[in-house]
Structures are given as C-alpha cells and as structure tokens.
Amino acid sequence: MRYHLFFWVLSFLLWYILFSASFCAHIFPYGTVALIIQLIFFQIIWILAICSLFSTTLITPAEIPKRFMPPKDIFEKRNFVKEIVKWANEVNLPVHCVTMSTEGGDIKCPPFCLYCKVIKPNRTHHCRRCNRCIIRMDHHCPIIGRCIHMHNHKFFLLFLFWAAVLCGYAVYVTLPALFQRTSIVIWNFSGMISAVIPGYVQRAPPSIDRLVSTCLVASGALNALICGISLSIFLGQLMHSLLRNETTLESTTFQFCGDNNDQHITDNISYDLGSVWKNFCSIFGYNPLLWLLPIQTTYGNGLFFNEDALKKKVNR
Structure with missing residues (x-):
C-alpha cells in the first residue's frame, strides 16, 4: 500500500x-x-x-466485533458446520444464512471465513490481498493497493x-x-x-x-x-x-460459504433503501455542502442494514 x-x-x-x-x-x-x-x-x-x-x-476497515468470532476449536471439528450453526443460533447473530450441502444433507448456515475464523457479517467478504475480512467490502482496488469498504x-x-x-x-x-x-x-x-x-x-x-x-x-x-x-x-x-445501494461484489457475485464444489441456496439480498436519494445519502450523508469534500459523512457501522431479501437458488 x-x-x-x-x-x-x-x-x-x-x-x-x-x-x-x-x-x-x-x-x-x-x-x-x-x-x-x-x-x-x-x-x-x-x-x-x-x-x-x-x-x-x-x-482502514473497521474490525469485526468479537461477538462474530466463535471458539476456534469449532473449526477443528469434523462436523464444524453444524457446530457453527448451533453456536450462531445460541448467540443470535444478525446475519443471513445460506443453505449448504453437507454429508448429512442441506443445512442452513451463516457465512463464515475459514481464514479469519469468524462469522461474516452481512456484506462482508474476505480479501486475500489484504488477508482479512472487510466489512461492507466493495472491491479491492489494485491501483491504490487498498480495499474499498464502508468507511x-x-x-x-x-x-x-x-x-x-x-x-x-x-x-x-x-x-x-x-x-x-x-x-x-x-x-x-x-x-x-x-x-x-x-x-x-x-x-x-x-x-x-x-x-x-x-x-x-x-x-x-x-x-x-x-x-x-x-x-x-x-x-x-x-x-x-x-444509487442502487449495491457494492461491486454484490453486483457480480453471491456470498457463499464452503468449498467451490458445494451446491447451496443463498439469499440474493437487496439493500435498496427505496430511493436513489436515500441510497446516495447512505454514503455521502445528508448535508449537500459536504458531498464534494473529503470529510467523513457516511453513517452506520457496516454491520446492520435495511434489506429486502429475495431468495434465489444458485449452483456453485
């Protein structure tokens, strides 16, 4: 960088x-x-x-809260997917689940990162260039060597x-x-x-x-x-x-968990706030005098969003 x-x-x-x-x-x-x-x-x-x-x-991107970090020994178990589901239900994490195919059949599972050992909040993706999970990741820009994220x-x-x-x-x-x-x-x-x-x-x-x-x-x-x-x-x-409140990754890919050969059903989430104005202001703020100035006006923590979930089946 x-x-x-x-x-x-x-x-x-x-x-x-x-x-x-x-x-x-x-x-x-x-x-x-x-x-x-x-x-x-x-x-x-x-x-x-x-x-x-x-x-x-x-x-820099905000750190993922500790509440999204399950005990590390969970990932070492053979049926760690079921253990993750059980743990996520106990702590009531605010994340959208995907349907993942396992040896025991299809199972609803929150997206997780095997590299960072965390449950990924909504709109979070792992960047291999930065070697970390990025909250509300838009894309990794190779020109400036940085991830474009919420803040x-x-x-x-x-x-x-x-x-x-x-x-x-x-x-x-x-x-x-x-x-x-x-x-x-x-x-x-x-x-x-x-x-x-x-x-x-x-x-x-x-x-x-x-x-x-x-x-x-x-x-x-x-x-x-x-x-x-x-x-x-x-x-x-x-x-x-x-203007559609959509990141670059969301417009091209779907969030998933597991191996590339797994078949699962994921939720195609629309985070559209209902109008172009609200979508624009979610990043630039509501003060027009600050829109063109490099001053922080983005509100929110990148963990909670208003969304309209539309389920779509995706084959991986």
Missing part, C-alpha cells in the same frame, strides 16, 4: 510541475490575472484530489471524481494554447519544407525552449484526456451501483 501511495503522490506532483512550470511559465497566452485565476482553480482541484487519495488509502467508499468516489475533473480542467485550459503554439513546430521544420517547396521563406525563428514545453504540455494533455475518460467511465459504473 505504501508504494502505491508514493507513486500516486509522485504522479500528482509531476502533473502539478508540468502544468505550472511548462504550461503556465512558457505557454500560457493570456495575462497575469488570468494566469493567477487558472492556477488557483487548478490548485484547489489538485488539493481535493490529493486529500481524497490520502483519505482512501489511510482509513472509505465516499473518499474513493471523490478521488475518482476530482481526478477526472482535474484531467478535464487541464485539457480545457491547455488545448487553446496548444493550438496557438503549433506554429512553433511548423517553424522548427521549416528548413525541411523549404527544401521541398521552392520559394518557401521561414517567417519566424524556431524556439527550442518553447518547442520542448509545447511537446511536454501536449503529451500531458493527451495523458490527461485518456485518464479523464477512463476515470469518468469507472466512476459512472460505481455511481450506478451506489
């Missing part, structure tokens, strides 16, 4: 230096006042993206949003100036043109410094365009799931 964060911060610093040193110092075609305004807007968006990134990577979901969405806005803003600001500076490239190759076209006269001397700056800014603008489009598409997919 640390080296992921290091490379992301390094990338943002390079983008900032490229924008301020190459574009603003050498290519920006407008006045000083416009330059200051552009830099202020760029810095605000840049800071919001960086803060969202730090919040995403530094906020950093908002910050991850904000990171994608502000990074996409930063890319779009950079493209919007630099493109007009790049069009004006394309003449530098033309002048630089004017010697070759005069050799092909008789009578061609070079009207302006080539500027190597501005040529290098123009090429750097052009490559940065192309990179920003590609990254902005990719981030926007990814953000749109995650927002589509959020």
